[in-house]
Amino acid sequence: MVPNASPAPVPVAVPRRRRPRPGFWKSLGPGLITGASDDDPSGIATYSQAGAAFGLATLWTALFTFPLMAAMQEMCARIGLVTAQGLAGNLRQHYPRAVLVGLLGLTFPAIVLNIGADLEGMGAVAHLLVPQVPAFLFSILFTGLLLVAMVRWPYRRIAAVLKWLCAALLVYVVVPFLVRQHWADVLRHAVVPELRLTPAFVGMLVALLGTTISPYLFFWQADMEAEEMHHHRGRAVVVDKSLLHTMQTDVNVGMLSSNVIMFFIMLTTGTVLFPAGLRDITTVEQAALALRPLAGEQAYLLFAAGIIGTGLLAIPVLAGALSYAVAEALRWRGGLDRKFRQAPGFYATMFVSLVAGVLLDGLGISPMQALLYAAMLYGLTAPVMIAIVLHLANNKAVMGEFTNGLAANVLGGAALVLMSGAGLLLLLFQLAP
16 A cells, blocks of 8 residues: 655644643543443353353453553544544545545444344343343444434443443453352463464454454544544644643553453453353353352343443444444444434434344344454454554554654554464365365
8 A cells, every 4th residue: 555645744832821731530540441342242142152162261362462452542533533534534634545435334234233133132131131122122222322312412422421331341350250260270271372273263263353453443532532522623732742642541441341241251251151061152041141140040130231331332433433434434424422413324224234133133143153254354354454554553644753763563463463373263164175
């Protein structure tokens, strides 16, 4: 890819008077929301299946992927801050149109499948609570509620309410301490990578990588940081070390919290379901059994709260990421803080993605399978996105003085090699006799 010539971005002048730095909690924003949305129903299903199928063998992926995903999200956030626009806008401005079209072509089906899988999973757990109502009707209900909420309310207002439902995921942190553990074995599996050259294990590895280093999060992070800059348009703001440090803290805290939950879900299912012989989770009821040591026979209530809460938080991120990308590519006005009449194309894209997602419920794929397939598809599309983000973040015509440093390039390059290698291994196993 050869970028078109373009002047380096000119930072806006900053007033000389000092403003008090925000407290730690108030400084958290897009990065924390991104991390929370990463543990969506697709992620919960993937982590649960990994622990049930392979015990503690995949624990190392939580520790191993943290610096990689944090580095990638930091690059995307920096691109959004410096340029005040998202990835799609930068690609449209600085690169050949074919690059943007190809990227959207890869991303759209993955995001729609993820939305459909999340809606199907939410419908299935809601059906557990109210068996008289079919799961697909709950999926339609959730779709309608999300559309109304996203049109009427800004996303931050929605997230502020729903994040408390996501607190149900913290029960996964408690369960491993209620079951007898060989902590030395847990530590060994957490820090020593294990690789089994079998189709099932490689497929699971790709799914785990895909659900942690997810392309839609790249779009979302950049666009949210760009939104932050637009909110400050009325007063002078400069991109400096202080602003970058605040952003990096936000991203690191968000990614760390996401991977801590990932680790404990795999540890919980690996020490509760795997020893019990429940190695292949095909229903949400089976996944809920991992919480039985804490919640007894009512474990599905906690599981349902976690799935529905994270789904309601993550689906606006998924649909929003796609809508931002399409709006920037077509030069439409967009943003979750705008009213429908101000950004009809933006919300129309969101409507299409949600309706297409809920229609996937008719394909006859179980919720757990759909959630796992969505993660695997991200694993196959992520290398392209990582390569594009790396190129953007090192492009002086785009980033000026804020291009990648050595550490960012090393971690980004490692993410590219890892995701590409895992994807190629999966394709090899699928195509080989």
